[in-house]
Amino acid sequence: MTTELTFVERTTLLVLMAESRPLKLTELRVLGSELSAKSRDKLLGAELIGVEKVGRGIVVDLTDKGWARGSQEFGAPAPSQASRSGGKTLYTLLRAMRRYFDRVGIEPNEVFLPVTMDTSQKHAVIGPVVENSAENAVDSDPESLVRDSYHRLASEPRAWVSLTRLREALRTMDPSVLDAALSSLYRAQEINLIPEANQATLTDPDRAAALRIGGQTRHMMRIDR
Numbered sequence: 001m002t003t004e005l006t007f008v009e010r011t012t013l014l015v016l017m018a019e020s021r022p023l024k025l026t027e028l029r030v031l032g033s034e035l036s037a038k039s040r041d042k043l044l045g046a047e048l049i050g051v052e053k054v055g056r057g058i059v060v061d062l063t064d065k066g067w068a069r070g071s072q073e074f075g076a077p078a079p080s081q082a083s084r085s086g087g088k089t090l091y092t093l094l095r096a097m098r099r100y101f102d103r104v105g106i107e108p109n110e111v112f113l114p115v116t117m118d119t120s121q122k123h124a125v126i127g128p129v130v131e132n133s134a135e136n137a138v139d140s141d142p143e144s145l146v147r148d149s150y151h152r153l154a155s156e157p158r159a160w161v162s163l164t165r166l167r168e169a170l171r172t173m174d175p176s177v178l179d180a181a182l183s184s185l186y187r188a189q190e191i192n193l194i195p196e197a198n199q200a201t202l203t204d205p206d207r208a209a210a211l212r213i214g215g216q217t218r219h220m221m222r223i224d225r
Helices: 007-019 025-030 037-045 064-071 085-104 142-153 163-169 175-187 204-209
Strands: 049-054 057-062 192-194 211-213 216-218 220-222
Touching: 007 025, 007 037, 007 049, 007 057, 007 064, 007 085, 025 057, 037 049, 037 057, 057 064, 142 163, 142 175, 163 175, 163 204, 163 220, 175 192, 175 211
Parallel strands: none
Antiparallel strands: 049 057, 192 220, 211 216
């Protein structure tokens, strides 16, 4: 049974989708969603969000069910609470986006990705990544190092490589920089990232190495070209 959501609860899911990361309640407010405690508990009870207390604040994040529910807003009619012009405009835009998604055969979780790294992050790499790779690389920015490491690890062209092996090869790179590089390459469609099909085979290191993008936890990487 689908939980009926208010306009604010729906837009909260949309904001979390757009940012693709956990958000503090204060951040949600700045981004346009004033989530009350009652609505927060409702979304939590429906398993659409996760809630965690961090320090003195509260952080919320979308679950897989939350991503699926938020995706239903693309193409949906405007709810009755969206009576103001801004709300109706939002749903007009969401319907247009749904037409585009259907035409090209994609879903929102392939579009909404975390913010990519800035220029200062792009060069925050420490020491050699794999044997002789950093010394010999002409362009040693994180994205280039990801590509170089993949080609060294892949058993053949277009082979899948686990993020566990990739992170081990790039163990001297700051994890947040590596995450940003992977997200940037994925957004640019230069790499493919997928979940492990057989979840029962995942080890604790595999789960720790995974990257969550677009509402999915992804464990494997491939370069198709």
